[in-house]
Amino acid sequence: MKYIIVSKKQLILGALAILATLTVIIGSVRVFASGERILPIYCVECEEKKVAISFDAAWGNDDTDELINILKEYDVPATFFVVGAWVDKYPESVKALHDAGHKVQNHSNTHPYMTKLSEQQMLAELSSCNEKIAAITGEKPLLFRPPYGDYNNAVIKAVESAEMYTIQWDVDSLDWKDTATPESICKRVTSKVKNGSIVLFHNDADHTPAALPNILKTLKDQGYEFVFIEDLIYKENYEIKHDGTQCKIENDN
Numbered sequence: 001m002k003y004i005i006v007s008k009k010q011l012i013l014g015a016l017a018i019l020a021t022l023t024v025i026i027g028s029v030r031v032f033a034s035g036e037r038i039l040p041i042y043c044v045e046c047e048e049k050k051v052a053i054s055f056d057a058a059w060g061n062d063d064t065d066e067l068i069n070i071l072k073e074y075d076v077p078a079t080f081f082v083v084g085a086w087v088d089k090y091p092e093s094v095k096a097l098h099d100a101g102h103k104v105q106n107h108s109n110t111h112p113y114m115t116k117l118s119e120q121q122m123l124a125e126l127s128s129c130n131e132k133i134a135a136i137t138g139e140k141p142l143l144f145r146p147p148y149g150d151y152n153n154a155v156i157k158a159v160e161s162a163e164m165y166t167i168q169w170d171v172d173s174l175d176w177k178d179t180a181t182p183e184s185i186c187k188r189v190t191s192k193v194k195n196g197s198i199v200l201f202h203n204d205a206d207h208t209p210a211a212l213p214n215i216l217k218t219l220k221d222q223g224y225e226f227v228f229i230e231d232l233i234y235k236e237n238y239e240i241k242h243d244g245t246q247c248k249i250e251n252d253n
Contacts (some may be wrong), residue, residue, distance in 0.1 A: 042244025060204035084109030
């Protein structure tokens with residue numbers, strides 16, 4: 001009989017990913033039933049070969065320094081979505097990310113299911129995390145990624161009222177899975193990236209540091225330019241298609 005040994009880190013990341021999928025499905029059904037569905041930005045429609053990579057940081061911190069070094073070696077900018085509680089625990093890593101030239105953005109303060117909160121509680125989650133990040137980086141976050149991928153109309157409207165943009169992803173590296181290998185992560189990402197893609201990684205998944213160099217090299221060899229998410233998205237005069245693709249609305253004047 002063969003046994004598969006799963007680390008605590010893999011169990012946590014796997015549970016989060018499963019919960020994210022379920023809550024998106026459930027949330028989608030709920031919103032469709034009550035009226036027009038509002039979507040976050042999953043990717044951007046653009047002609048240029050541009051791609052944005054992102055990392056969620058909510059729990060551990062074993063690999064952050066190594067990720068910074070890899071990104072520096074390949075001269076790639078990245079967006080890190082961090083939880084306020086993670087900022088409290090690892091302020092030196094937040095500073096290191098900022099000092100290395102990366103963007104540190106909002107992933108909530110306590111990693112709750114946002115759809116279960118009142119508008120006041122949602123705004124408190126946003127503002128508390130923003131304040132913690134700004135205290136270290138000197139920059140107020142512009143972007144928000146909801147924990148577990150859990151959102152509905154109320155969440156997106158609350159984020160908009162805070163003058164921020166809600167960001168998801170169209171390429172999931174699945175680096176959290178216990179069956180993931182550096183090769184499988186690399187193959188998945190490089191085969192799915194297209195112009196305007198936003199890629200999801202985690203800062204503390206087992207095989208991400210080993211997979212990342214090949215991913216960055218392959219995409220660069222294919223002619224992709226790496227940009228920050230905030231530089232990829234449109235800030236005004238846009239619409240979001242049914243699949244979460246953000247598109248520019250051309251002004252006829």
